[in-house]
Structures are given as C-alpha cells and as structure tokens.
Amino acid sequence: MNEFYPEIEPYNHFLLSVDQQHEIYVEECGNPNGQAILFIHGGPGGGCSTNDRRFFDPEKYRIVLFDQRGCGRSLPHGCLENNETKLLVEDIEKIRTKLNIDTWHVFGGSWGSTLSLVYAQTHPSRVEGLILRGIFLGRPEDTNWAFSGGGATRIFPDFWQEYLNELPEGTGQANVKAAYDIMTGDDKALALKVAKAWSIWEIRCCTLIPNQDFVDAATGDEAAWTLARHEAHFMINDCFLSDNQILANCDKIKDIPTTIVHGRYDIVCPFDNAFLLHKALPNSKLIVSEASGHASIEPNTKHHLIAATKAAIK
Template sequence: MMNDFYPEIEPYNHFLIKVDNQHQIYVEECGNPNGQAVLFIHGGPGGGCSTNDRRFFNPEKYRIILFDQRGCGRSLPHGCLDNNETAFLVADIEAIREKLEIQDWHTFGGSWGSTLALVYAQTYPARVNSLVLRGIFLGRPKDTDWTFSGGGATQIYPDYWQEYLDVLPNGKTSIQDAYNLMIGDDKELAMRVAKAWCTWEIRCCTLIPNQDFVDAATGDEQAWTMARHEAHFMINDCFLSDNQILENCHHLKDIPVTIVHGRFDIVCPFDNAWQLHQALPQSKLIASDASGHASIETNTKHHLIEATNAMLLLN
C-alpha cells in the first residue's frame, strides 16, 4: 500500500520574526505542540511553503514548523533580494529555532530545500537529529547550467526550452541576461520573463505532464519570487564556495540521512543524489522509480512519508 498525504491541517500558531532591519520571516506551527520538532525547508529559492507541505508528517506525533524564506511567500518585504544569501537563510533558520526554544529538530528539505538543509546541518550539526532530503541540488555552477544554460535538461525538453527562449528579447539567453530583465525597469517584460522561466522549470518537474501542477506553481506572485530569487542565487553560485556541500559532509557523520530522489529527475539529475550518498556512506539512498523532481509524484510521496515515519523512531 502506498503512503499518501496526511489529512489537511491548519496552523495552531503563526507569526513574523524580524531577522534584520529589513526582513521579517513568516513562520507557522502545525500538528502536536508537544510532538517531535521537524522543520520543513521549501525549495526554489523563492518557492514558499504550501498547505501540502504540512502533510508529509504525522500531525499527532510531530510539531511541524514551516517558514517562508526571505522575500517570498508571506515573508516581508515580498520579492526583496537585498541581503538575501545562503548564509543569511541559515542564520534565519537558527533564529527560528531559538525563538521557538527548540533544542534540536529533524530537518526535511527538497530541491533547493535540500541544499539549505545540508548547509544548515553542516553549520549546526548538534541541532539536527536527522535529515530527510528530496531531489538533491548541490548548488554548483554545473548544476544550474544543466537546467538554465543549455545543459542536459534543454536537450531532453527542447520544445519547452524554445518556448522560454522565445520570450527573451534579442537573443539574450544567459541566466545573467534573464536576471537583468527581471530586475529591470520594464515591469511588464520582467513578469513575462519570470513566468516563462518558472513555466520552463515546472514543466520539467514531473515525469508525466501535469498541467494542474504547472498552473498552481506559475501564477504571477509565485513566478515573480521564484524566478527572480533563483536567478539571483544562480548568478552568485548560490553563495557557496566550489563544491562546498560535498567537501563538508564530514560534519554530518553522526546524523542519520535519508535521500529520496526521482530516478528520472530532469531538474536535478540523479547524480546529485548519488554523489551526496558517496560522500555520506552512512546515508540511505532511495531511488524513486517512475518519478521526476516533484514531491507530489506518487512514488516520491510514498518514500518521503515512509522516511518521516521512520524519523520518529530516532528519538
């Protein structure tokens, strides 16, 4: 029997936490206030949390904490890219933990969320009880080139890629070009580019085409933050040093790690997960067959919920 989402739930607590003179981070808590603490880290960058993100965890046994990263979702100011770097996001996570007076917690992240979860755990290993990671993105230049600089993804979906390129004017096709347009004075063009960027990526996320999934993730507000944030991070090499994550895996040697990765993931190909698993020999790698990148695909959802149930046994 395949695991499916737990029933929909509403937060029992939500608030904004001021992390500097500019940014306020939206945080919510769901499930059991006395349960094991688990932090959900969303993807993107710039994706924001959804109501389904709460549903990977048993609400009777978990204290489920979700937050929207700087500038996206319900965090303020919306769309702000100033002081928006990986190190600041890691510091925000730690500020949330301290605000909630949590000693340590399980951590769950997919795609860019896996990147941020890994960097956080490498920075604060004593605060992380376990990691469940999905759709690994190691944040290296070659990983961004694969999807947005004419790499392998564009060869698998050349028709989708051409539709994205057709929106860019005058042969401007680099990530830097797209970023310049999205932060430029022509707001109408900026939005067209952002929606085209987001549509290209989201169409690649599922093994089986899913128009409802695409429509839900490419509205104006979602596209505006996700595309601009992603390009902002990509032109800055995700604010990581070269191969930073793999070279710092020794900090995770005492943390149980489960990696779930779609066998046919086109956005973040499977070798990201394989290389992470080689650097973390104690980790458990699960190839989610008949799946691409998205967490909602049947096999991936099953394995992720199985992994969060297994996390409960670690405490």
C-alpha cells in the same frame, strides 16, 4: 502506497523580524509536544504550500514551516537585498531559538535540500536527522544543466524553445545572467513576462508525466515573480557557496542519520547529485524513486518521503 496525512491548519503563526529589513513568516502545525521537524521549501523563492504540512503525522510531529526571505508570506515580498544562503541559515537558527527547540529533524527538497545540508553542516549539533529530496548541490554545473542551455534543454527542447520565445533576443539571452538582468531591470512588464516564462519552463520539467494543474498552481504572477528572480539571484552568485562546498563538508554531518529520496528521471536536478551526496555520506540511505521526476507530489516520491518521516519517529 503512502498518501498525504489529512489537511491541517497551523496552531501558531507569526512574522519574525530577522533584521531591519526582512520579516519571515513562520507557522507551527501538528502536536505542540511532538517531535520537532523543520520543513525547508525549494526554489529559492518557492514558499510553502498547505500540502507541505501533510508529509508528517500531525499527532507525532511538531511541524515547523517558514517562507524564506522575500517569498511566500514573508516581507518585503520579492526583496533580493540581504538575501543569501548564510543569512537564510541564520534565520533558521533564529526560528529554532524563538520556538525554544533544542534539536530537530530537517526535511528539505530541491533548493530546500541545499539549504538543509548547509544548515546541518553549520549547526550539526542541532540536527537529529535529515530527510532530503531532489538533491541540488548548488554547483555551477547544476545551474547550467537547467538554465543555460545544458542537458535539460536537450530533453525538453520544445519547452525550452517556448521559454526562449519570451526573451527579447531569444537564444542570445539563453543564460541565467541575461534573464536576471531583465527580471531586475526597469521594464517591470517585461520582467514579469520573463519571470513567468522561466517558472513555466522549470515547473513543466518537474514531473515525469505532464501535469498542467501542477504547473498552473506554481506559476501565477506572485509565485513566478519570486521563484524566477530569487533563483536567478542565487544562481548568478553560485548560490553564495564556495567551490563544491556541500560535498567538501560532508564529514561534519557524517553521523547525522540521513535519508535521500531522488527521482530516477529527475530533469531539474539530475540523479547524479543524489548519488554523489550518498557517496560522500556512506552511512546515508539512498532511495531511488522509480517512475518519478523532481516533484514531491509524484506518487512514488511522496510514498518514500512519508515512509521516511514515519521511520524517523522515536
């Protein structure tokens, strides 16, 4: 079973100004002369962790990680203005140009898979390969599944009820728009309360086996504030994507080597997301991570992702 590579520290990190408002945190790890690979985190609003560096052989890869607009170490923290998918894609290109990278591999999970796919479809000549995990296609039905009383709430009704208990009107506000209005409203204490409840609901659903340490690590005040508010912001805007945009544009990336790893029992992003993507990319490799949910740290999923990064080394 593949395990994480040893912990490493960045050899370079900086804030990159991408417009008059936003600065995004960028770091490089591993071998400066290695094969370039970009890690795209989930959420939206999740930010990168130290373990995210560890999917890649540091002797072989030049590992680039960044925190998307308004989250993690990017500034201003929590900012939702000028924060949409097209601009995030532009940010990725600005990072590539800044680092003088011609082409690179792209590795993304959950929302990171969404952004990876949109980036690749926008700039296919810059992407040597895709390694994707926990596919989220960004369609309204994908949002409703987890956050508007969809199928996930039937699988974890107890967790969902605990989320509803934190909403002033309970079931009457069991939709993304209602939560977004609270989390962007004037009552900051209530906004944070709902943001934490939203984050706890989602993160509890991420692993097949309950993992309280995993939940605690991802739902502190700062992390919950950006995760929940960013997710709601993108979701009420249909992730700033056109109708079925990703599947409709797969012809643009049909020749890019693509590995898809998806947990069989993923409750946050159901397996049919990955299955549909694989059908739209018949040359892709679909790996079903058995006995796994959504999280990248689950043993089988971690194993398959590290195997994919090993296989991509030239």
